[in-house]
Amino acid sequence: MSNSASPSTESTSTLKGLWLLMRMDKPVGIYLLLWPTLWALWLASLGMPEVDVLVIFVLGVVVMRAAGCVINDIADRKIDGHVKRTQARPLISGAVSLKQAWLCFFGLLLLALLLVLQLNIQTVYLSFVAVLLASAYPFMKRYTQLPQVVLGAAFSWAIPMAFMAVNQHVPSWIWWLYAANLAWTVAYDTQYAMVDRDDDLKIGVKSTAILFGSYDRLWIGVLQLITIGCLAIMGTLLQLPWPFWLGAGCMALMFIYHQRLLKSPTREACFKAFIQNHWGGLALWLGLVFSFL
Numbered sequence: 001m002s003n004s005a006s007p008s009t010e011s012t013s014t015l016k017g018l019w020l021l022m023r024m025d026k027p028v029g030i031y032l033l034l035w036p037t038l039w040a041l042w043l044a045s046l047g048m049p050e051v052d053v054l055v056i057f058v059l060g061v062v063v064m065r066a067a068g069c070v071i072n073d074i075a076d077r078k079i080d081g082h083v084k085r086t087q088a089r090p091l092i093s094g095a096v097s098l099k100q101a102w103l104c105f106f107g108l109l110l111l112a113l114l115l116v117l118q119l120n121i122q123t124v125y126l127s128f129v130a131v132l133l134a135s136a137y138p139f140m141k142r143y144t145q146l147p148q149v150v151l152g153a154a155f156s157w158a159i160p161m162a163f164m165a166v167n168q169h170v171p172s173w174i175w176w177l178y179a180a181n182l183a184w185t186v187a188y189d190t191q192y193a194m195v196d197r198d199d200d201l202k203i204g205v206k207s208t209a210i211l212f213g214s215y216d217r218l219w220i221g222v223l224q225l226i227t228i229g230c231l232a233i234m235g236t237l238l239q240l241p242w243p244f245w246l247g248a249g250c251m252a253l254m255f256i257y258h259q260r261l262l263k264s265p266t267r268e269a270c271f272k273a274f275i276q277n278h279w280g281g282l283a284l285w286l287g288l289v290f291s292f293l
Contacts, residue, residue, distance in 0.1 A: 018104055023065075030065050
């Protein structure tokens with residue numbers, strides 16, 4: 001009897017590998033990209049956006065986050081095997097080939113293009129910047145200590161896209177929201193990078209966690225203060241009602257909790273702080289939802 005796997009078994013194994021490659025089993029990254037997108041849609045629409053626009057952006061979040069994960073693993077395929085947290089990723093284990101990963105990446109980009117083509121042409125133009133930022137981020141850790149800033153720029157780009165899709169223009173005040181989300185992204189991705197800092201130092205990968213060093217908790221705190229400060233400026237400019245401020249307050253409380261967790265910056269504590277970030281984004285979105293009821 002042959003010991004080789006049947007075609008159906010191989011197909012199932014490949015599909016599972018692609019699912020893991022896209023990190024569909026780890027939805028926290030989707031949430032962290034989704035909440036700022038929903039903030040922008042609710043602010044641009046002054047409440048519930050049109051259903052078709054909402055569906056396009058939510059699907060776009062899922063697709064682009066998956067594409068970002070795939071290109072990240074393609075870029076890191078020669079170093080992930082040396083990092084404790086990433087040793088079992090599909091490209092390292094052989095569950096997915098490099099060719100399959102590239103096909104998956106371009107397939108996801110095609111799907112994202114089909115989605116954005118349902119919106120106005122100005123939003124389509126902005127989407128090319130989103131692709132450029134998402135594709136560039138994985139390679140930045142080889143050239144700069146600030147790859148998290150590039151990730152923040154990429155994760156925040158849905159904000160101007162949402163306003164362009166809804167209103168056909170981008171008001172100047174939204175850059176306060178953009179800056180808030182960029183600072184927040186750098187803060188939580190620094191927490192994430194702290195998990196791998198020991199391994200990254202050995203293999204020469206750069207990150208804000210390494211740049212900040214023993215002052216990591218302080219700089220994360222500064223970034224969290226910038227986040228709340230930018231949100232406060234935006235809320236004041238727009239004269240948003242109390243539910244927004246309650247949501248922002250819940251986010252601030254979450255940041256205080258993170259500071260307590262990071263007093264003992266073990267891998268587990270850093271990862272726990274990172275994972276819990278999305279609750280702050282959810283709280284702010286709920287604040288905006290109730291602000292416009």
